[in-house]
Amino acid sequence: MTQRRPPRVVMPGPVEWLRDNLFSSPLNALLTVLALFLVYWIVVPFFQWAIVDAAWSGTTREACLARENGACWPFIIQRIDQFIYGFYDLAQRWRVDLTLAGLAAGLMWLTLPGLPAKRGVGAVMLTAFPVVAFVLLVGGVGLERVPTERWGGLIITLVVAVVGIVASLPLGILLALGRRSELPVVKGLSVAFIEFWRGVPLITVLFMAANMLPLFMGVSVNKLLAALIAVALFSSAYMAEVIRGGLQAIPKGQYEAAAAMGLGYWQSMIFIILPQALRLSLPNIVGNFIGLLKDTSLVSIIGFFDLLGIAQAGTADAAWATPNTALTGYAFVGAVYWAMCFSMSRYSKHLEGVLASGEKR
Amino acid sequence: MSGNGASAVEIQGLNKWFKAFHVLKDINLTVARRERVVICGPSGSGKSTLIRCINALEPHQEGKIIVEGVPLSEEVGQVEAVRANVGMVFQQFNLFPHLTALENCTLAPMWVKKMPKAKAEALAMQYLERVHIPEQANKYPGQLSGGQQQRVAIARALTMEPRIMLFDEPTSALDPEMIKEVLETMVELAETGMTMLVVTHEMGFARTVANRIVFMDFGEIVEIAPPEEFFTNPKSGRTKEFLGQILR
Numbered sequence: 001m002t003q004r005r006p007p008r009v010v011m012p013g014p015v016e017w018l019r020d021n022l023f024s025s026p027l028n029a030l031l032t033v034l035a036l037f038l039v040y041w042i043v044v045p046f047f048q049w050a051i052v053d054a055a056w057s058g059t060t061r062e063a064c065l066a067r068e069n070g071a072c073w074p075f076i077i078q079r080i081d082q083f084i085y086g087f088y089d090l091a092q093r094w095r096v097d098l099t100l101a102g103l104a105a106g107l108m109w110l111t112l113p114g115l116p117a118k119r120g121v122g123a124v125m126l127t128a129f130p131v132v133a134f135v136l137l138v139g140g141v142g143l144e145r146v147p148t149e150r151w152g153g154l155i156i157t158l159v160v161a162v163v164g165i166v167a168s169l170p171l172g173i174l175l176a177l178g179r180r181s182e183l184p185v186v187k188g189l190s191v192a193f194i195e196f197w198r199g200v201p202l203i204t205v206l207f208m209a210a211n212m213l214p215l216f217m218g219v220s221v222n223k224l225l226a227a228l229i230a231v232a233l234f235s236s237a238y239m240a241e242v243i244r245g246g247l248q249a250i251p252k253g254q255y256e257a258a259a260a261m262g263l264g265y266w267q268s269m270i271f272i273i274l275p276q277a278l279r280l281s282l283p284n285i286v287g288n289f290i291g292l293l294k295d296t297s298l299v300s301i302i303g304f305f306d307l308l309g310i311a312q313a314g315t316a317d318a319a320w321a322t323p324n325t326a327l328t329g330y331a332f333v334g335a336v337y338w339a340m341c342f343s344m345s346r347y348s349k350h351l352e353g354v355l356a357s358g359e360k361r
Numbered sequence: 362m363s364g365n366g367a368s369a370v371e372i373q374g375l376n377k378w379f380k381a382f383h384v385l386k387d388i389n390l391t392v393a394r395r396e397r398v399v400i401c402g403p404s405g406s407g408k409s410t411l412i413r414c415i416n417a418l419e420p421h422q423e424g425k426i427i428v429e430g431v432p433l434s435e436e437v438g439q440v441e442a443v444r445a446n447v448g449m450v451f452q453q454f455n456l457f458p459h460l461t462a463l464e465n466c467t468l469a470p471m472w473v474k475k476m477p478k479a480k481a482e483a484l485a486m487q488y489l490e491r492v493h494i495p496e497q498a499n500k501y502p503g504q505l506s507g508g509q510q511q512r513v514a515i516a517r518a519l520t521m522e523p524r525i526m527l528f529d530e531p532t533s534a535l536d537p538e539m540i541k542e543v544l545e546t547m548v549e550l551a552e553t554g555m556t557m558l559v560v561t562h563e564m565g566f567a568r569t570v571a572n573r574i575v576f577m578d579f580g581e582i583v584e585i586a587p588p589e590e591f592f593t594n595p596k597s598g599r600t601k602e603f604l605g606q607i608l609r
Binding site: 251253254256257258259260261262263264267271272275276279 | 416418441444445447448449451453455456457458459468469472473514517518521
């Protein structure tokens, strides 16, 4: 008996591809033309502004004034230190560099596939690294103190975002479990907490934390610490609802099977329910992280010069008064935020694939 | 942990309500050690609810349930003590989809009995061999057929080395060609002398394996009889009607 060969797959040529994908019907053809037109209308002028007509060299605003239809990159280049460190003491900036390098190395180790000992590295990143980072950034143990008022730029953004992310996930899990608890007190407190924080705008919360609490309670709290706590509590309420959605998608049979084998509440949560629920909620969890990262820009309201705050401060500086300073600053900050958020989004996509590969339902 | 007397399960005056609906009405049933009891009846008759009361997946409102000498009560630790003696197999398998077949089997021994991993794995492999699927040990439930999943579920329950096995319609969610492999596994288990309570519509299995058949209808035990008598000479009219529908 002869074996049948599979039918030959004919690779479509460029013309066929265009016809199949872009011009398959009159409506699609129209949409394609419209989209191309939009691209031409928006992307080309932006490219013209950001690259072709932009000022690239020079150290003062004169260089930018000479190219009035283009971006003012010398503003960014001259102030890049401020965008990263804020007003952190010049001589101490190596400490920030070291912290950022440690964070980057840890994250890369954890996210790049194929590297060994991820569990160990993860444990170090969650236990030892925060302590070391705290000492490095704040000072103490022989290091000169750098008051948090002098921090700014990327470090403020990253500190608030990373602390918020790391704190809100476990808090959110506990709150979500609490909200589904059969114990009325636990359930009531969780619901009250979640609904309180979801009901107030973050700006209000930050403002209260930084200004009202010290006023009312007569204690002076470090403003950054207050902001960190506020952001962590605020985002944990949102996280709780995302995770609750995942928990509700787990069939009752999973709980019953775990109970029938004698697993206790925490054992069934940790080994059976949460791994499945977190996987289901992963896209939304990362969505929350991304929202949180962008929301950190609100700390500028309470007087911090985060990434966005530095850009705004720069645009108000007479030394850099040009028609394009503000636009360039916002474009740059936007690009930095976008790069961070997009990386998170891609990594979450990758993680979904990895987690789904073994377990095909 | 040998209880008093020779009975594995003792149920006295059991009553249960779902809200106002009286699901179990004054149930009395004693199951001896090594006995195999099949519970049958029309859907909604309370048969699944009855065996789910035995390992406290369902709470009951009135009556006494004593499992291997341990009374089911609100007292701390009693439910866990009973569950340690009772394995359960579900209609929908309820395997943990994020764990391999082997991990499904080792989880409870490792975390409930605090068994070292290597020992738990050896034990799990022993039971996976017993249900004839050791070669599937490292596959995820989603990669197995329904019959294979149910056999993993049986192995998973057995790794806790229970004294009693509860089966809640174990073949009802299976395609016909898979039913046989699961029933054969259950027959083999019966031959080892395991105490079994099986809710099923498989009358062939009931006839050959059961010591006694319990017929339930509207939350009551209508009739309890050995298979021979149950099939050839049922006493109750309701039993006759049910058998007439199911046997044909």
